[in-house]
Amino acid sequence: MSTYSKQVINHFKNPHNYGSIKKPDGKGIVGNIICGDVMYLYIRVKKTKDTEIIEDIKFETYGCAAAIATSSVITDLVKNKTITEALSIKKDDVIKSLNGLPPIKIHCSLLAVDALNEAIYDYLKGKKRKIPIELEKAHLKIKQERQKTETRYSDWVKAEKGGKNGHR
Amino acid sequence: MKSIYFDYAATTPVDPIVLRAMLPYFSKIYGNTMSLHEFGRHAHEAVEKSRSTIARIINAETSEIYFTGSATESNNLALKGVALANRHRGNHLIISAIEHDCVLESARYLSRNGYAVTILPVDKYGLVNIEELESLINEKTILISIIHGNNEVGTLQDLEKIGRICRNKKVYFHTDASQSYAKELIDVKKMNIDLLTASSHKIYGPKGAACLFVRKSVLIDPILHGGGHENKLRSSTLNVPAIIGFAKAAEITVKSRNTENQRLLKLRDKLISGILGNIKDTYLNGHPTKRLANNINISFPFVEGESLVMQLDFAGIACSTGSACSSTTLEPSHVLIALGLPPQGAHGSLRISLGRWTKESDINYLLKVLPAIVKKFRRISPFKN
Numbered sequence: 001m002s003t004y005s006k007q008v009i010n011h012f013k014n015p016h017n018y019g020s021i022k023k024p025d026g027k028g029i030v031g032n033i034i035c036g037d038v039m040y041l042y043i044r045v046k047k048t049k050d051t052e053i054i055e056d057i058k059f060e061t062y063g064c065a066a067a068i069a070t071s072s073v074i075t076d077l078v079k080n081k082t083i084t085e086a087l088s089i090k091k092d093d094v095i096k097s098l099n100g101l102p103p104i105k106i107h108c109s110l111l112a113v114d115a116l117n118e119a120i121y122d123y124l125k126g127k128k129r130k131i132p133i134e135l136e137k138a139h140l141k142i143k144q145e146r147q148k149t150e151t152r153y154s155d156w157v158k159a160e161k162g163g164k165n166g167h168r
Numbered sequence: 169m170k171s172i173y174f175d176y177a178a179t180t181p182v183d184p185i186v187l188r189a190m191l192p193y194f195s196k197i198y199g200n201t202m203s204l205h206e207f208g209r210h211a212h213e214a215v216e217k218s219r220s221t222i223a224r225i226i227n228a229e230t231s232e233i234y235f236t237g238s239a240t241e242s243n244n245l246a247l248k249g250v251a252l253a254n255r256h257r258g259n260h261l262i263i264s265a266i267e268h269d270c271v272l273e274s275a276r277y278l279s280r281n282g283y284a285v286t287i288l289p290v291d292k293y294g295l296v297n298i299e300e301l302e303s304l305i306n307e308k309t310i311l312i313s314i315i316h317g318n319n320e321v322g323t324l325q326d327l328e329k330i331g332r333i334c335r336n337k338k339v340y341f342h343t344d345a346s347q348s349y350a351k352e353l354i355d356v357k358k359m360n361i362d363l364l365t366a367s368s369h370k371i372y373g374p375k376g377a378a379c380l381f382v383r384k385s386v387l388i389d390p391i392l393h394g395g396g397h398e399n400k401l402r403s404s405t406l407n408v409p410a411i412i413g414f415a416k417a418a419e420i421t422v423k424s425r426n427t428e429n430q431r432l433l434k435l436r437d438k439l440i441s442g443i444l445g446n447i448k449d450t451y452l453n454g455h456p457t458k459r460l461a462n463n464i465n466i467s468f469p470f471v472e473g474e475s476l477v478m479q480l481d482f483a484g485i486a487c488s489t490g491s492a493c494s495s496t497t498l499e500p501s502h503v504l505i506a507l508g509l510p511p512q513g514a515h516g517s518l519r520i521s522l523g524r525w526t527k528e529s530d531i532n533y534l535l536k537v538l539p540a541i542v543k544k545f546r547r548i549s550p551f552k553n
Contacts, residue, residue: 012478018548029550036491036515037470039551060550064474066493068548151439156511 005099008069013023015068017075019058020117028118030142034153037063039071041115045083045123052083059115065104070112073097083120087135089113114142171483172530175321176462176523177347178488181370182413183524189416190374193409196243198485200376201406202397211408218415220380226364227355227424234380234398234409239346239367242380243313245402246342246363247274249388250311251283254340258308260284264296265506266323267315271344271503275313284308292508293455294323302333311340317348319501320490320519321454322463324352331360340386346370347460348376350421351429362386366418368410372524373417377410432461432522435531439464439520442535447542452515453507462522467513470552471545476518479541485534490517511552 004012024042031038044056057078059071074094078086094109095101099111117138124131131139173181193214194398199207201215220230236242251261263275265287279285286304288296296314305312312334317324327343334341341364346352349366356364363386368377382388383399394403421428443466444450468476473489481486490501491514504514520534546552 012475013482015548020540033511033515033551036511038550060548062470062549062551063472065478066471156505160194 001100004065004069007073007097007121008101010091011069011072011098012065015059015072016073017058017079018060018153021056021058021059024119026121026123028115028120028122029042030114030118031063032146033062034149034156035066037061037108037111039063039067039093039111039115041071041074041112041119043078043119043123054078054081054083054086056118063111064105066101067111068106069098070101070108071115074112074116078116083123086116087120087132089116098102114138119141135156139157170533172485172533173525174485174487174520174522174530174534176526177519177521179369179375179459179526180372182318182374182521183417184418185420186413186416190409190413190522191269193412197408201408202395212405215406215408215411218411219436221415221419222366222431225350225354225379225418226361226366226381227357227383228364228381231399232381232384234382234401235406235414236378236380236402237376237404237407239268239344239370239378242365242367242378243268243270243344244274245380245388245391246365246382247271247278247311248312248316248391249401250340250342250363250386251278252391253387253389254310260286260306260308260311260548262286262288262301262304262308262309262312264288264314264325265290266294266318266321266503268315268319268344268346269347271313271315287313290506293458294318294321294453294507295455295458296325296330298326298333301330302337305333305337309339311342313342313344316343316345316354317352317460317463317543318454318503319347320476320501321465321507322347323454324348324458324460327361334377335360338448351425351461356381356383363388368414368417371417371421374410374413376407377414379414402541408436415529428524429461431546432526435522435526435528436461436464437533438528439522439531440466441528442531443538445541446535450542451513453504453509453513462526464520464522466518466520467509468516468518468542469512470549471516472513475545476516476541479544480538483537483541485537487518487520489519491515 021042025045028041028044040060042058043054046053046055057075061068061071091109121139124148197210199211201212219233223230223233275285282343307388340362344365346367350371352536364381369375390401392403397403435542449469473491
């Protein structure tokens with residue numbers, strides 16, 4: 001089994017900010033049950049005259065220890081940051097905060113950043129605001145990848161939708 | 169801090185009696201079995217005695233047992249060796265969809281090199297359909313390889329029925345019995361088995377010893393060439409202490425087979441009904457009765473398997489999962505997919521395998537801690553009810 005850093009283990013054992021936010025200002029859903037990782041990220045944004053701050057953030061994750069740890073740590077990184085600050089968070093920031101991830105789990109850090117971007121995209125879209133080009137690009141890429149996975153495993157997706165105990 | 173081992177299907181500790189039997193062969197009787205002098209002769213005699221012990225357990229002839237370094241090697245030798253030696257007869261192989269990776273990958277290798285491989289599907293319990301198997305055999309078919317006790321879900325195939333069909337159709341029948349050798353009754357004559365893989369470290373023997381039973385009449389080529397050990401089928405200096413340990417381990421396992429299987433069955437079924445009864449939305453994978461006495465495989469939807477295994481590890485419990493996240497390829501277990509499990513069932517599976525040192529109190533402890541662990545991850549999961 002891959003070895004995780006102490007930080008990953010701590011976040012995994014006691015994840016921060018898990019759960020959902022009722023009527024969130026933004027919601028990001030990324031990952032795919034086919035691959036075994038799904039992340040939901042919820043944000044509440046407080047807007048004042050000249051700033052907008054993510055005052056609350058929560059996650060729900062189905063996934064391995066790395067997926068849970070990256071979800072937890074990104075909520076720490078984002079909480080009480082401005083939208084602009086949050087958008088500057090990259091996967092390397094997540095990896096650094098966790099003191100590294102095993103190579104095969106690097107994609108989990110990307111998943112967390114994707115979830116954040118999607119939540120902010122959802123927030124801006126809801127407010128009918130202009131979407132920064134980079135964010136629009138990221139959103140498109142996530143959408144395309146989801147479609148690609150679902151096409152590749154279309155039969156298996158149907159099995160899942162057949163019910164939670166579909167094969168019985 | 170508790171430390172409970174529930175991963176006997178992965179490997180087993182060496183039985184102290186086995187270890188004692190092995191020790192002289194490291195530094196006292198250390199000769200090379202191929203040497204003509206006394207040192208070599210003594211080692212040779214001990215290995216031949218072991219060979220005979222291992223053969224007797226499956227009603228094989230002593231000369232039909234070939235020692236190898238691992239079950240992976242035995243399975244590679246069975247598939248590649250038979251395919252290469254029988255190219256003049258045909259190029260078609262049939263394997264089940266729930267073979268161990270070493271059979272699956274050997275078959276894939278052959279299919280990239282001019283052989284045709286058919287994958288025989290299994291039903292939701294992991295059983296192959298005998299009629300379907302029969303219908304897949306053609307005049308080019310040279311080998312059928314079907315695992316006896318599945319390593320992940322524990323399903324036991326009916327070797328006798330499969331063997332009869334193979335014999336009638338004049339196709340060689342290989343079975344990977346890594347999980348069942350010495351633990352389940354196998355008679356290669358009665359069951360018409362032509363090749364069989366057995367492993368030492370699954371029955372409380374050391375790692376590094378395994379064997380392939382090859383019926384005398386079977387045409388097979390070596391895949392390791394060299395000094396001509398093992399009747400020219402497997403060149404390599406024999407790992408004498410490991411072979412001695414393998415035979416001792418097999419002997420002990422057979423001697424206690426009936427009582428031990430009864431004991432394990434009771435513990436197994438208590439654990440299964442305890443989990444299914446106390447944690448909602450769970451289900452058993454594999455066959456309810458036609459399964460290895462020590463295997464439990466249960467799916468926990470809304471929870472990912474690697475998380476479960478890690479949290480259980482923190483609680484002092486060692487088991488394993490078929491989840492993608494825990495594999496080196498990030499693909500979920502092909503066995504669980506072949507059984508028709510949906511993604512959540514495959515990613516959320518837990519394999520708990522019992523063994524000689526599993527106590528009832530271990531089962532009780534697992535039953536006590538597991539519900540809260542599952543609940544924790546279901547609370548974090550977006551898919552919870």
